[in-house]
Every structure is written in structure tokens, then in C-alpha cells.
Amino acid sequence: MENNRNKAPIDNLSLLIKLINIIVFLSVCVFIYLPMQPYINAYLKRPTYSKEELDSFTKKRMVFQEDDWDRVEHGIHVRTGMIYDANFKYIEAKCLSCHSAKLITQNRADRNGWQQMIKWMRETQGLQDLGEAEPFILDYLTEHYAPKELGRRPNLDIENIEWYVLELD
Ligand code: HEC
Known part of the structure; x- marks a missing residue:
């Protein structure tokens, strides 16, 4: 009889503990869920693509990589717009x-000018030492991006001009 009477409070206590456990568990779930909610939503609402669409993406990427990435047209590296030759790879790198x-x-400069620009970038803009590539880079820049001759109109060749006669009546 006494045992039975003593059991009642223990049952209540274990019920309370169970309840607290459940509450703690649920709040842990909520705390985990809340920060992840945007990601879960983004996952659920992610765009879905049909197989044809996925194939076309892959095809486009392949075309881009094969045709466009290193395409050279009329001596110009299309992606960068720079003149293409054997030394271009050093510039690219x-x-x-x-x-x-x-x-x-x-920019246009002679060899010394380019060297100065590189020096300036190294000293102030965090450019790393170019190492063995430097002479090739200078060759390239000096050859293709030298100062342009300022255009001057050629002299008129007076002797060979065919003058036309202005006829007045
Ligand atoms: C570490 C990064 C970095 C690298 C690599 C780098 N540069 Fe620069 N460069 C800069 C920064 C930063 C500027 C300034 C950009 C600005 O003013 O908006 C600059 C500017 C320039 C300019 C313009 C200078 C002027 O006076 O207008 C030229 C030309 C140039 N770089 C050429 C080169 C060449 C050639 C190389 C390869 C040898 C190179 N850069 C590599 C960072 C770099």
C-alpha cells in the first residue's frame, strides 16, 4: 500500500522530465531549422531543367570552351583582344x-617604358616578380604595343596631280 502511494509523485516527476526533454528537443530542432530555412527553401524551389535543357547547356559550354576560349582571328586573341603570337602565353599567365x-x-611604350610600368606595378600594385617570363613579356609588349608613329599627312605630290579645269561661262 505504501509503495503505491509513493509511486505517484515519482510518476509525475518522470512525466515532467519527459516533458522537459521533449521541449528541449523541439527547441533544438527549431534552433537548427531556423538558420537553415532559407537554404531549405532555396533547395525546394530550385529550378529544374529538362534533359534537353541540360544537354543544351553542356553543348553551349563545350562550344564556348572549344571555339571561343582561345579563338584567334586575324592574329587577334578574341577573348582578350590582344595580338596573338608565341609570347602571348606569358602575358596571359x-x-x-x-x-x-x-x-x-x-598603353603604348618602348621597351624601357614597359619596363617602368612593370616596375611600378611591382612596387606599388603587388605584381610578383615575373621571373624568366620577363624578357618574353617585354619582347611581346615592345613588338606589338610600341608607341605609334604620330600620323602625318604625306606631302602632296604636286607634279602628278591631275588638276581639273574649272570651266566658267
Ligand atoms: C598583382 C596584380 C597585377 C598584375 C599581375 C599585373 N598588373 Fe598591371 N596593374 C595593376 C594595377 C592594380 C594597376 C592599376 C589599375 C588602375 O589604375 O585602375 C595596373 C595598371 C597597369 C597598366 C596601366 C598603367 C598606367 O599607367 O595606366 C598597365 C599598362 C599594366 N598594368 C600592365 C600590366 C602588364 C604588362 C602586366 C604583366 C606583366 C600586368 N600589368 C600585371 C596590377 C597588376
Whole structure:
């Protein structure tokens, strides 16, 4: 009899503990779920593509890689717009990671001028030492991006001009 009477509070206690356990478990779930909710939503709402669409993506990427990435047309490397020759690979490896090729092609200088620009970038812009590539890079830049001769109109060849006669009546 006494045993039975003593059991009742213990049952209540274990019920309470179970309840607390459940509450703790649920709040842990909520705390895990809340920060992940945007990701879960994004996953559930992710775009789905048909097999044809996926194939066309793959095809486009292959065309891009095969045809466009290193295409050279009329001596111009199409992707960068730079003149293409055997030394271009050094430019591609050393000069195009920080800025576009445009910054290079819009400049003109002789060998010394290019050397100064490289020196300036090394001292102030974090350019690494170019190592063995430097002479090839300077060759390339000096050959293709030398100062343009300022265009001067050629003299008129007066002797060979066919003058036309202005007829007045
Ligand atoms: C570590 C990054 C980095 C690399 C690699 C780099 N540059 Fe630069 N370069 C810069 C920064 C930064 C500028 C300044 C950009 C600006 O002013 O907007 C710059 C500017 C230039 C300019 C313009 C200078 C001027 O006075 O207008 C030229 C030309 C140039 N770089 C050529 C080159 C060449 C050639 C190479 C390869 C040898 C090269 N860069 C590699 C960072 C780099």
C-alpha cells in the first residue's frame, strides 16, 4: 500500500522530465531549422531543367570552351583582344589576373617604358616578380604595343596631280 502511494509523485516527476526533454528537443530542432530555412527553401524551389535543357547547356559550354576560349582571328586573341603570337602565353599567365587586357592595350611604350610600368606595378600594385617570363613579356609588349608613329599627312605630290579645269561661262 505504501509503495503505491509513493509511486505517484515519482510518476509525475518522470512525466515532467519527459516533458522537459521533449521541449528541449523541439527547441533544438527549431534552433537548427531556423538558420537553415532559407537554404531549405532555396533547395525546394530550385529550378529544374529538362534533359534537353541540360544537354543544351553542356553543348553551349563545350562550344564556348572549344571555339571561343582561345579563338584567334586575324592574329587577334578574341577573348582578350590582344595580338596573338608565341609570347602571348606569358602575358596571359602573368598579366591578366588583376586587370583586363584593355589596360595593357590602351598603353603604348618602348621597351624601357614597359619596363617602368612593370616596375611600378611591382612596387606599388603587388605584381610578383615575373621571373624568366620577363624578357618574353617585354619582347611581346615592345613588338606589338610600341608607341605609334604620330600620323602625318604625306606631302602632296604636286607634279602628278591631275588638276581639273574649272570651266566658267
Ligand atoms: C598583382 C596584380 C597585377 C598584375 C599581375 C599585373 N598588373 Fe598591371 N596593374 C595593376 C594595377 C592594380 C594597376 C592599376 C589599375 C588602375 O589604375 O585602375 C595596373 C595598371 C597597369 C597598366 C596601366 C598603367 C598606367 O599607367 O595606366 C598597365 C599598362 C599594366 N598594368 C600592365 C600590366 C602588364 C604588362 C602586366 C604583366 C606583366 C600586368 N600589368 C600585371 C596590377 C597588376
